[in-house]
Amino acid sequence: MAYILIFITAIFVNNIVLSQFLGICPFLGVSKKVETAAGMGAAVAFVLTIATIVTYLIQKYVLEAFHLEYLQTIAFILVIASLVQMVEIILKKVSPALYQALGVFLPLITTNCCILGVAILVANGTYASYNVEPSLLTGVVYAFSTALGFGLAMIVFAGIREQLSMVNIPKGMQGMAIALVTAGLLAMAFMGFSGVDGGLRQLFGI
């Protein structure tokens, strides 16, 4: 039950983009079309899940074991950067079709702050709320759900922007200005989910 709680909370209640402000650059940058948005979402889900597992293991068995916690940021960013490269090479060899779909987005992911952000949150155990023990499994569930939340926000936002491109917008508001206001309205809609996690907790008795 705890996993369902983490799943729903990460997607709707604490949406990574719309309430945590991580991963804003791709959210604003590659959301002009629904297809590209979905591609970016899938690439993030893929890398984020793998990166979380790898960084969690590094944190537990290397950094904490040798008391090197202060190297966290530097170790994680290097791991993520090389992981992205590796995923790119492997995908190219193993599944050209998937590479075709995700390839363009992979280089952009290194500087997507939601990857490093989630990796740090999971490694430090600060993502887990009260009564849910942080562990590798909950961390992975959290990372994957977060990525789904990212994908959902991307796709919904891209859908709205596709419609926006067909209407007349006052000159000053064109481009990023109207996109940001739209994102604000979307964030407001997602705020409607706040408190849902409390209800679920009561329901599940956590």
Place this chain on the structure above:
Amino acid sequence: MKKLQSTLPNMAIVLTLISVLAGGILAYVNSVTEGPIAQIKEKNLADGIKTVLNAQDLTVQDSKTLDAGDVLYITDKGTAVKTVTNGFGGALTVLVGFDNEGNIQGYQVLEHAETPGLGAKAGDWFQKDAKGDIIGMNPGKKELVVSKDGGDIDAITASTITSRAFLLAVNNAYKSFKNAAVTAPAIDDKAVTAEPASDEITKE
């Protein structure tokens, strides 16, 4: 100076050199800042205990962690209890100070994830002379409940859930304080034996 060529040995040497240098510098800065960081944590806790017990000079005699996760800091001026509950946006950690009779001396919200401007007001709302003043009350005589649920404490405007969670935390803190006082009479043996009920305690 000419730019180094991208040969394999060059690349390996440069990357290793930069990483080792960076690691060394970080280790040095870490060793310098480690002390102050630990001191600040300690000082924050000490300051928190002083604030919630409303006393400038006190000594912490004992601290213990209960099964529920609550932490008790027993001092000569009373007991401070650290407890966690679910707030509106996540865990809500509160430090509550009690005198020996169980009257609330003060409180401090240590960590929270409540909505800014709404639930986050809990840090001030229940303080002395504020709208939801709980200072001086005794949860043992009457449980703290918001007026909406039939109690007599004003909830934070538009943040009933946070208010309920906060008061639950204070009530839980009191229970921990009370349980610890019963199960561990060793803190002050003489005070306990002065009471007639002490027979029952010694029997256990």
Place this chain on the structure above:
Amino acid sequence: MSNFKVFMNGLVKENPTFVLLLGMCPTLGTTSSAFNGMSMGLATTAVLVFSNFIISLIKNMIPDMVRIPSFIVVIASLVTILQMLLQAYAPAVYDSLGLFIPLIVVNCIILGRAEAFAAKNSAVSSLFDGLGMGLGFTWALTLLGATREFLGTGKIFDFTIFPEEYGMLLFVLAPGAFIALGYLLAIVNKIRKA
């Protein structure tokens, strides 16, 4: 280009927030008040100035193919140093910025300036570029923070202008960040075209 021009370039003409639209995560995430916005801006400035300076000094010693990883190591080390210093000597700032301090590493402005400016120019002008870009980022974040704080709680830098009860709370919350930046951007667009 003179150092002054390089400095003003980042401050106004190529302002990272309002013109280049870089580093949006901290821009939106840390501007719930003017003070928070300013602290984030200054923290980023510190990293940017040093990273530009160091990278420009060592640019000839780094083979092209390992350029990006080397830059990342330099930037990540600077960020970690900053993180430890803030935690030790400015704990209040450290607590209010939280996760966004280590995330300075992935702020596109820093790697972007290292690539676009520091890797091609002298150490001194890189320093000025870092300072200009950093302060450009800082004033943008402070302005956004002040706007949100003013509309949301009636204060600027904790100085009360109208009672908190009349504030539009929305602006302190997440949606307000997007909306406030959207309208600020529209105003800046208008001024730039005029």
